[in-house]
Amino acid sequence: MADDPESERQLQRSITNVVENSSGYLREIEDELAIATPRRSSSSALSRINSLKINDGTEENLYVAVGKDYRNCKSVLIWALRKSRRTKKFVLLHVHRPSQMIRIMGGWFHVSQLTTDQIETYRNQEREKMNKTMKEYMFICEIAKVHSEMLVIEADDLAKALIDAISEHGITRLVMGAASGDNDYTKGLRSPVSKTPCILIKEAPSSCNIWFICKGNLICTREDNNMDANPLPSSSLESPRARTGQSRLQRSRSASQSSSVFEQRESVGKLPDVKSIKRNSVMSVLDAKEREESDPLSSKHDSTMAKTESSSELVQWEEPRPEEDDWNIHLKMVVAQAAKLMKGAKKESQMRSQAERAAYDANQKASALESSIAREIILREEARQSIVDEKSKFENMKIQFQQVLKELEKIENTNSTMKEKITESVDRMKTLETNLSMAETLMKSMQKERDNAIRELEKSSSINSSSKNSSNNFMEFSYEELEQATCRFEKSLKIGEGVFGCIYKGYIRHTKVAIKVLNPESLQNRSDFLQEVGILSRLRHPNLLTLMGVCPESLILVYEFLSNGSLEDRLSCKDGTAPLSWQIRTRISAEICSSLIFLHSNKPSAVIHGDLRPANVLLDVNLVSKLSDFSISRLLIQSAASHYNWSDSKGMFVYVDPEFFSTGELRAHSDVYSFGIILLRLVTGQPALGIVKQVQEALEKGKLQEIVDISAGDWPYKKAHLIATLGLKCCEMKRRNRPDLVRDVLTILEPMKLSTFT
Template identity: 40%
Template sequence: MDWSTTTASTRSTSTRPSDMSSGSGSSGLDDAETTLHSEEPSAAAAAPPTEREKVYVAAGKDVKEWKANLLWVLQNVPREKKIVILHVHRPAKTIPLMGGYFPADQLNDHEVATFRQIETQTMNKTMLKYQTMCARVKVRAEKLVIEMDDIVEGIVMLISQHQITELVMGAAADKQFTKKLKAPISKTALAVQRQADSSCKIWFLCKGNLICTRPGNPNGQSSIVINLWDGVPKKASHGSENSFHSKDVGANNEIYKDFQSMLTETEKLRREAYQETLRHQIDERDLSDAPQSAKTFNNSYPKEMLPSREVPGMRGREATELEDVKRQRDEICEELQKEHEQRAQLELQIINSNRVIKDLQEKLSEAHCLLFSLEREQEELRQERDDALKEAERFRRRVKELGIIQCSTENFSEFSYAELEEAANNFDESLKIGEGGYGSVYKGVLRHTTVAIKLLNPQGMQGKSEFHKEMDVLSKVRHPNLVTLIGACPEAWALVYEFLPNGSLEDRLSCKNNTPPLTWQARTRIATEMCSALIFLHTHKPLTVIHGDLKPANILLDANFVSQLGDFGICRLLESNANTILFRCTHPMGTFVYMDPEFLASGELRPCSDVYSYEILDASAGEWPFEQAEQLAELGLKCCEIKRKNRPDLAGEAWNILEPMMKAS
């Protein structure tokens, strides 16, 4: 492609708009009507040298149609050349409204302005796509947009006004492209080829192929630039996002059909009236010319030119012809009178039609007001419905909560607060056997049975939730290595458990109150029992239970050092799935040092989260058998793996190691 690099002493007034423009191309440059849509250029006799460094690309509104042509330009234009996207925007003459199309001059200014804003926004989005294509290959593209009725006139005007010397435009629609195409065939391209200034070189493209080139004459005289466009209205190339949405109102369909029918009838009557008036004028002219024609006829045959014996016959013929002319005149006058009457009737019908149209317009306006009123009422009703649904959901949760309490209390005893006070001697501090953020645990005698009373803290963030959850879980699951829930007191948020005299595993590991350390056999058995309890919870149907806070303080020991897992306050009940069991928690709860690192990082709670921090070995247990100690150490290290996929399966690998050890011990 031969791109001219010469400079000229001509001045360009094209400015670089802030957003993309749209133009004319092979995909849609047809003749139409619009208004100006560009920054106002100033006419000048010459352009600066930089103007010859620009290549103007007349792009259409169909990006898909013009994409291949723009890619051709980006591949062939030298890097030192600047690209300017040129576009002639043509507003629509008819506007869609209420399921039909109405002429813009028959709608009010607000409706037209709203639709024009939508058109402008659509055009700007199209131009943005062109600029984005250029930006992807690191080419900065400017834009030049004009809004005009005729696309050819707009392109020719911009060529003359900005003294464009290099222009790329479409030669035909993509669907018309053939290898035999050697010249532009679209009306727009042909017109621009004829009318554009001879100094402008034009490349015609089709479907990304160069069809032909109209050479420019750099030494030729440029067209004289006249500020004919000074009076053309201008507007900004950006608009608001407001749009006018037409609604389908059932009651207005009939009004619209009558309105459309009346418009058609009125137009028909106007045409008939015009034709009648035209015929009337022709008849009047013929009537006024009739006497003159007769006189001319008489003068064309003077008496001296006729033989005397032929005069009487000639006069008779003339009299007959004159009578015929008079008769024709009378007939024309009568016809004219009828046409006058018919014209008056048509004018009366037009007046009546205009009155009906005005009435229909008023009804249409009232229908619009009614529509807006109904929309507001609908929005209010929708809001009331949403509020009612929220209230119903709140009541459902409350009913479910009460149902859980009722269902849970059916499986065990319910105690009053007075009974608990009596059992724990008014919750004497000397009977307190445990304390934490959840509340306090007291030893007591309830109905001749030694029990542990867990009194939850009402001010705690999880007090109510922990009470319901622990009561719900322990009422549904039963296992030898899970604490036994005897009853509850909903009044005081208190839970009553079987009393386990040897306290927690944490107390035994720390040798609290100088108690002897656990033997390695006891530790192996406790690990095996906890493995069994976790397998039971993780495989429970239909709801899988994830404890979520497995630690030595929550493992309790009875008189025979049989371990039982307790404290289900922050556990999770999940539906079992063949593929995965997952719970997502935004704010993880539990003891930090025992929590799964991946759970802390992602908030995803899985059964393998309970596997983390599972094994404990220390020298206080006595002389460990080397083989068992090695196996337990390896199993413990695997349980502490940061990545879940590297941790052992409790029901598989862990159980296969622990069960033989427990039997052997």
């Protein structure tokens, strides 16, 4: 250790600190000695109080109340040691008050806000600090060579704890401070200024004598009622000569000790070597022993002084004699304290690195703890926010549940209304069945008239018809070729069946086609077949089904094949097909309108479809719509005075113009009525029966959104409303009230289609 320069410097600094602490301690003792020195005063009462000693006639225990402030309370213990020499045992009484406010992480918290472990940890730290302070008091008693004990009471109320201790332990003699600190002492102080001493004067048991001390001075006493108040000191019983000799001796010793104190203070400024301190201490003790052997009478006092000035490690306390001065105790305490500090200085250099390492580890742990606390705070905030979100979701679900309950109530309320509507529908069905029977009777009568007209027409124009048919733009197939394309008309290849015949799927010349075999019974002669072929061969439009060829000998038509079936199949999602979106439905409505305008504007004669319904609207691979089945189409000769009357409409009666049942006439406005029903079905997805009344009521009540087909997606309300309104206008009962397709319908549907796909 001595070979290391750094360790040597640390040891020198430690010794310097020890000497400086010893110097400060000497100054404190000097101040206390100055206070303890009897002063001349004009007041006889003050002189009597300062010279008062505790009555030592009895050898019972003396209790000294000490506090946690060692600097202020040690003067009380020193006064008791100085004034009571024959007491066998001193009991150091201390009341420990646990703190209610605890400092953690730079802040103060009440014990009610902390955990049990945190409180217990802080309480243990307080007890360790209290035990350290009590050891300082016990060290003073050890230097004075008196027997001492500790009595520690843990309580919140200091005065009550002291009163209870006096009663419980039978305390008859108690020394305690008169003020909270030595700074409260004034020259004319005659009574306690602290709250606790004032309470003890009034409420302590009368059997206890209490001496109140402040800054080494007796302020007042509280005597037992059975004893004489303020007993005089033992020195007052001595003779005047003895007192005079003792005073003279006291003054001489005070002067010599004061000079030694000043010598020690002057030596503080220079840093002595440890070896020289020990050597000088030993030499002074040896010199004192030699003087004692040569002059036993005169060396008694010198040996005491030599021992006092020697090294703190060799200091031995002399049994105090009655004539020894009071400040001698203080000087011995200083020397012993200096020895204790010098021993600790030797270990300080070794402990310094350990302390620094421990401080560094503690700092790291504190940083980790702060980080952990910060993360915990973040997690708690996230948990709190999660709870708030979950609560908000629960409230939303509660609101939705209440809305569902309201909807259920509405459904229950409308149940009776639906029953009434069903009853009305049944009545309407009966009416329609009656009208249908009447229409069938009318159709039979009209069919007879038609047959007669056809016979006459065949006679006059059979040659012209044959020549025209031969010039049509289509291919002719043999029956054997068509039979081979359909595997002899296998039933598994049948894809449809109607009033006029069946439809098969087949392959002709590596091309997939639809082959329609007409029922020979549906035509009384070949004129119907030739008329349909003639019409279809002349019509070419993107939204009309293309006729590819014909087999005249067997009444068979060959059309292009469309893979996505009919519009009826897609509206009903047949075979699990996906529903059409509202954009596709908007486009289909415009395409059907365009194809109808093309048919109605055909020259020289308009073409009336007559059987327009979703089953006759086919969809190709790109879901482009094409009209098919012109089996009941007829040429309408445009004239101002005449038109054809036909009764052979074979479409579903729901799509048929209502005026047809009363007049038997098919006009262009008949196709407009059927087109209106298709528009309403595209918007709602509902069956055709009763759809006109259902949509009309929804528009009147402003509840169109409730009947819109949600499988088509999120319909824009404005577009759905426009299409539904057009459908209702097209379904007017009277033909003259129905809109014109070019002027009133296509001008709305075509821009809507363009805006949807741009």
